[in-house]
Amino acid sequence: MIQDIRSIVHEHARLNVDIAKLADDASLYQAGMTSHASVNLMLALEDAFDVEFPERLLRRRTFESIASIAAALDELLASDRGASAA
Amino acid sequence: MALPNIAAQSTPKETATPLERATWIARNVAAPAASSVDREARFPAESFAALRDAGLLSALVPRRFGGLGCSITDIAAICDVLGQHCANTAMVYAMHQIQVASIVRHGQHAPYFRELMHELVTRQLLLASATTEVSVGGDVRSSVCAVEAHDGELRLRKQAPVISYGEQADAILVTARRTPESAASDQVLVLARKDSEHAGETTLERTGGWDALGFRGTCSCGYVLETRGSAAQILPDGYDDISSRTMLPFSHILWSSLWLGIATDAVNRARAFIRDAARKKPGTTPPGAMRLAEVVGQLQTMRAQVQSAIRDYEASYDDADALTSIGFALRMNNLKVQSSTLVVQIVQQALAICGIAGYKADTKYSVERHLRDAYGAGIMISNERVLGASASMLLVLRDD
Numbered sequence: 036m037i038q039d040i041r042s043i044v045h046e047h048a049r050l051n052v053d054i055a056k057l058a059d060d061a062s063l064y065q066a067g068m069t070s071h072a073s074v075n076l077m078l079a080l081e082d083a084f085d086v087e088f089p090e091r092l093l094r095r096r097t098f099e100s101i102a103s104i105a106a107a108l109d110e111l112l113a114s115d116r117g118a119s120a121a
Numbered sequence: 122m123a124l125p126n127i128a129a130q131s132t133p134k135e136t137a138t139p140l141e142r143a144t145w146i147a148r149n150v151a152a153p154a155a156s157s158v159d160r161e162a163r164f165p166a167e168s169f170a171a172l173r174d175a176g177l178l179s180a181l182v183p184r185r186f187g188g189l190g191c192s193i194t195d196i197a198a199i200c201d202v203l204g205q206h207c208a209n210t211a212m213v214y215a216m217h218q219i220q221v222a223s224i225v226r227h228g229q230h231a232p233y234f235r236e237l238m239h240e241l242v243t244r245q246l247l248l249a250s251a252t253t254e255v256s257v258g259g260d261v262r263s264s265v266c267a268v269e270a271h272d273g274e275l276r277l278r279k280q281a282p283v284i285s286y287g288e289q290a291d292a293i294l295v296t297a298r299r300t301p302e303s304a305a306s307d308q309v310l311v312l313a314r315k316d317s318e319h320a321g322e323t324t325l326e327r328t329g330g331w332d333a334l335g336f337r338g339t340c341s342c343g344y345v346l347e348t349r350g351s352a353a354q355i356l357p358d359g360y361d362d363i364s365s366r367t368m369l370p371f372s373h374i375l376w377s378s379l380w381l382g383i384a385t386d387a388v389n390r391a392r393a394f395i396r397d398a399a400r401k402k403p404g405t406t407p408p409g410a411m412r413l414a415e416v417v418g419q420l421q422t423m424r425a426q427v428q429s430a431i432r433d434y435e436a437s438y439d440d441a442d443a444l445t446s447i448g449f450a451l452r453m454n455n456l457k458v459q460s461s462t463l464v465v466q467i468v469q470q471a472l473a474i475c476g477i478a479g480y481k482a483d484t485k486y487s488v489e490r491h492l493r494d495a496y497g498a499g500i501m502i503s504n505e506r507v508l509g510a511s512a513s514m515l516l517v518l519r520d521d
Contacts, residue, residue, distance in 0.1 A: 067304030090518060090519070
């Protein structure tokens with residue numbers, strides 16, 4: 036999943052550093068992601084993982100780093116699985 | 122029969138609340154000077170001398186640092202009452218408090234800024250801001266200029282298309298990239314000092330004037346700013362955090378509050394006009410009375426919007442997560458666009474009620490200055506840009 040996130044971040048977050056050199060917990064905002072770019076990133080993530088970010092996750096911290104995005108997606112995918120199993 | 126001297130009688134007592142003191146200054150100092158401040162496009166110096174004497178420049182500083190410990194609710198009420206009497210005084214006061222709020226929230230844990238809070242109280246320093254930049258225009262969330270730091274010293278040079286009251290301010294909060302290598306969006310806020318005890322640290326070379334339609338007394342000229350100082354003058358939190366949790370909500374709430382003041386005074390003038398017309402022809406309803414009923418409703422709507430935004434902000438003031446959410450940013454953007462649009466509509470309606478007496482500058486029903494100032498609300502901070510940002514956020518926010 037981390038690799039998928041990395042390639043989506045690479046394509047949409049418009050960072051001005053090489054993503055390969057960016058740690059999973061490094062701040063994407065400090066790496067040059069603007070709030071406009073973060074919206075495009077959210078849409079691309081929703082598309083790729085077939086999820087919808089609920090309002091409670093639409094905050095700065097969720098998209099702070101590759102690791103925080105992975106944690107949010109894990110949570111969404113787990114609850115999706117839970118819902119379909121029920 | 123001698124008339125009582127109202128001004129002397131109502132001098133605020135030591136025990137007066139901050140709002141009572143501000144109200145007294147608004148009526149007795151700001152209002153009489155409002156027309157000359159506007160005509161001459163000059164800084165409202167007499168208002169600020171009085172606000173300093175009353176300790177109101179440090180109203181937001183917590184009591185444990187010697188300030189008045191006011192909340193945003195208190196400051197919004199002060200902006201409203203100042204806006205009813207002199208919009209220029211209110212706008213400068215609002216912009217100053219936005220800077221103070223940033224220092225109070227984001228500087229409290231840094232010794233330099235704790236000391237500065239004491240200075241805000243004892244010296245009643247006036248703070249301005251330089252957030253826009255030539256070549257990035259109104260996009261305050263990206264910078265070209267960068268902090269250059271060596272051995273604890275910093276240097277910064279910024280081409281600012283606007284620094285309101287830059288020449289009168291004692292210090293200016295300046296956005297810049299964190300380092301010369303940082304991304305445009307990786308910004309910090311630097312305090313550039315120019316008060317007497319720090320003379321020569323900051324220079325302003327004027328590059329543009331301010332002969333504008335309204336808010337003429339804010340002296341929003343363009344400058345090249347150069348400053349040097351200690352690295353301790355950088356606020357510890359990043360500007361993205363300062364902006365979303367403090368500057369953005371404070372700006373939209375305080376500006377909306379002073380626009381509400383402008384609208385309130387315009388409606389009061391329209392009320393007076395209709396009342397005087399009714400007195401002249403007892404028994405008949407003056408022709409503009411229906412329009413007055415309509416505009417009073419609009420004013421109530423505007424007041425309700427501002428008050429509910431203040432309540433929301435107060436309710437999540439310490440919840441960093443909630444304040445950095447898309448929902449909250451949209452809420453504040455909406456407040457800004459709605460209230461800056463409503464203030465123009467309300468003042469226009471007041472003008473239609475007062476007619477030629479409102480159009481002229483030298484009558485007691487005049488709303489011509491109000492209208493010129495009201496237009497600034499959607500222009501000086503472009504509604505187009507705010508709506509553009511909201512439109513982008515709405516792509517991901519599905520429900521309200």
